[in-house]
Amino acid sequence: MxxxxxxxxxxxxxxxxxxxxxxxxxxxxxxxxxxxxxxxxxxxxxxxxxxxxxxxxxxxxxxxxxxxxxxxxxxxxxxxxxxxxxxxxxxxxxxxxxxxxxxxxxxxxxxxxxxxxxxxxxxxxxxxxxQLGPSPLDDAFTADDLRKLVRCTRRSIKSLIQDQRVLAGIGNAYIHDILFLARIHPTTPANTLTDAQVNRLHTAMREGLQRVIDRGGLKWETDLFGNNGEYDAFLVGYRKDQPCPACGAAIQVIKTGSTRTYICPYCQPFPDGK
Ligand SMILES: [Zn+2]
Known part of the structure; x- marks a missing residue:
């Protein structure tokens, strides 16, 4: 997609x-x-x-x-x-x-x-x-702006940042690696994120998307002229049972609402440790 x-x-x-x-x-x-x-x-x-x-x-x-x-x-x-x-x-x-x-x-x-x-x-x-939210890549979109967005809701952080009215452009393909880079469990209630987590998430969204942009998009997507992108280097996304690039633990797929999310259970623990 x-x-x-x-x-x-x-x-x-x-x-x-x-x-x-x-x-x-x-x-x-x-x-x-x-x-x-x-x-x-x-x-x-x-x-x-x-x-x-x-x-x-x-x-x-x-x-x-x-x-x-x-x-x-x-x-x-x-x-x-x-x-x-x-x-x-x-x-x-x-x-x-x-x-x-x-x-x-x-x-x-x-x-x-x-x-x-x-x-x-x-x-x-x-x-x-x-009625789209700001782009996470906009220079004007700061970590403080993200802090304001997460503070006012108990929705899971995954569903919040995939809501196009909140932030425009993140769907089901890149969310896994963005949350992994930020070391945040996808079902974490948004308003419980610490300042450090929000800062990491802000950086992760920009870096996670930019590394794909630099490679022209996903390998199986084509551009306006029919050329394929080159990106297929997912960190945890679509890599079930393969080793986490940070700690080596097996990557898991968990159910998050109606969708599934790839996570490293050690790098992205649920806040209460479960
Ligand atoms: Zn890990």
Whole structure:
């Protein structure tokens, strides 16, 4: 599932190749991925792309006329740019296609489900993409900001930092290593974290995500041009029964609510020692 590192990469690439381009035609092959009727959505045609900004798991494409196209690959998918000389292969499946005035196009393909939404002006504030928390990578997001977020809730720290309204971009792929780097048990109530733990978590989120960004995202995810990322060096994530890189203990998988989390039981003890 693409998370912040992958979406950041695709969003930056889209900004580079699409900014200033005009959408000459749009084709929607799966209307249920839209938030408006197809006829209404087609008002994107003829509009210029003003800017592209990755935000959490969303890519926000600003169009002239105060419209925003919001793309989310959900549980997995591909956003692909096709230059004029390399159109999509005949019969290749996608849920949405946007042709550009220069002969290029970009396609959106979901493996399961995803969203192609269109909102106008102030309505963005009421859309979930307009209600995202800060990015853990923002320079303006400090350890003190994180402290304020964790102080006011007994929710488990794992579910809190995966809540996109609290922090944007961390999903189920990188959470394991982030909590491991911070040496925090995933079910720890957020408001019981010590100052030292909050500081470690703040650093771990940034370092944990940056090491993936530096390698272009996950090995099995592709960028806007179809190139795979290079990252597969998980520390504890997806490494059940293998040795912890810090202490050598066997990595365990534990149930955390409806999800599972990979942890080192020694490096990430539950606060009361259980
Ligand atoms: Zn360990």
């Amino acid at each position: 693409p998370e912040l590192p992958e979406i950041l990469r695709i969003g930056r690439q889209m900004k580079e190749v699409l900014r200033g381009a005009t959408i000459s035609a749009a084709a929607i092959y799966q209307p249920k991925c839209l938030n408006v009727p197809v006829e209404e959505f087609l008002c994107v045609q003829g509009r210029r792309i003003v800017d592209v900004e990755p935000r959490g798991k969303w890519i926000m494409v600003s169009l002239e006329g105060d419209l925003t196209l919001l793309l989310n690959l959900g549980m997995g998918g591909e956003l692909r740019y096709h230059p004029p000389s390399q159109p999509p292969a005949e019969g290749s499946a996608c849920q949405a296609r946007f042709d550009l005035a220069d002969g290029a196009c970009f396609t959106v393909r979901f493996f399961w489900f995803g969203y192609v939404h269109l909102v106008s002006g102030a309505a963005l504030a009421n859309h979930q993409a307009g």
